[in-house]
Amino acid sequence: MRPAVGPASAGRAPVAALQAALAAEHAAIYGYGVAGAQLTAAARAAALRDWTLHQNARDTLTAMIASLGATPVAASAAYELPFAVHDARSARALAADMEDGVTRAYLALVALPDTSLRTFGALAMQPPAERAAYWRGTTTAFPGFPRGAFAHE
Numbered sequence: 001m002r003p004a005v006g007p008a009s010a011g012r013a014p015v016a017a018l019q020a021a022l023a024a025e026h027a028a029i030y031g032y033g034v035a036g037a038q039l040t041a042a043a044r045a046a047a048l049r050d051w052t053l054h055q056n057a058r059d060t061l062t063a064m065i066a067s068l069g070a071t072p073v074a075a076s077a078a079y080e081l082p083f084a085v086h087d088a089r090s091a092r093a094l095a096a097d098m099e100d101g102v103t104r105a106y107l108a109l110v111a112l113p114d115t116s117l118r119t120f121g122a123l124a125m126q127p128p129a130e131r132a133a134y135w136r137g138t139t140t141a142f143p144g145f146p147r148g149a150f151a152h153e
Contacts (some may be wrong), residue, residue: 014117015070017108021124022061024105026075028054029127031098032083038091047095056104057124058117064120092135099132 032051036044044077064074085094109121133139 001029008135014112014114015068015110016064017105017117017121018061018065018068019070020108021102021105021121022058022065023073024102025054025058025061027075027079028098028102029058030075030079031081034085035091035094035098038085039088042047042076043088046134047091050095050099053127055132057102092137096132099128099135102128104131 008138029051032047032054036047036051062072081094082092082097083090085091088121103125106121106125109117109124112118129140
């Protein structure tokens with residue numbers, strides 16, 4: 001990664017957070033290819049829709065990072081999955097896990113001092129949190145945070 005330069009950047013933290021979000025989008029795009037192969041018609045159509053949404057988000061993040069004078073992180077050729085995906089149930093679990101990861105990545109943008117990036121992160125984390133709930137079949141109290149992160153969960 002090339003360091004951010006110019007007045008449009010207030011340091012490396014914004015670029016690093018955007019790069020992390022981009023990396024999460026790359027991983028989700030890959031993961032939906034794996035998950036989609038195990039899903040039946042209706043769920044496969046939902047996975048295809050989500051895959052396309054992640055591609056669009058990837059393109060947006062790529063442009064944002066480039067506008068800050070940095071080189072966007074490239075996708076890996078392959079990603080290590082958190083568990084084996086061998087049926088529709090595990091494919092749905094993978095989709096929920098990937099969406100949780102994307103939500104966490106956008107949540108990091110909310111902590112930045114730049115209000116435009118904070119707003120972007122807050123708005124961008126909502127769709128993957130909703131998609132995670134769809135794939136999981138339930139919601140979580142604090143999307144983007146690991147289960148059990150809060151005493152009252």
